[in-house]
Amino acid sequence: MLAEEPNTAKYHYLTFPEADLWGVIMPKDCSLAKKQAIRAKDLVGLPLFCSEQGWKKDLPKWCGNKMDELHLEGSFRLSYNGSLFVKEGLGYLLTFKNLIDTSPESGLVFRPLAPKLETKIYLIWKKYQVFTPIAKRLLEMFKSDFSE
Secondary structure (H helix, E strand, O other): OEOOOOOOOOEEEEEOOOOEEEEEEEEOOOHHHHOOOEOHHHHOOOEEEEEHHHHHHHHHHHHHHHHHHOEEEEEEOOHHHHHHHHHOOOOEEEEEOOOOOOOHHHOEEEEEEOOOOEEOOEEEEEOOOOOOHHHHHHHHHHHHHHHO
């Protein structure tokens, strides 16, 4: 699975029916948590955590010229790791919805970005890939489900 357009010279792919929604994970008692959605201007001057890919490819599309005013405190490959920094009060996590536990007991909340930012997700496989019978069947199920 990829959260960026696949290299069509090397891979076949399916696009997942729904895109992932971007937002900010923060402590539920911080002032920013009172907002229904987060704008780029709300993040200026705050310590931010984000995946390197998201910081370089997705967020510039969303915030445009405000990108230079945002401060990347640190990057990660797993959102869970970034959420630990948020729990310790070290910053705010930019990530997809539903990757981090934001139940009432977690002490964290998710607020979507405004304007809305979504990223398409792709299922890829190598061109000329030889599949086992079960893998071929699974791929056919995905193709059928994704076309509905």
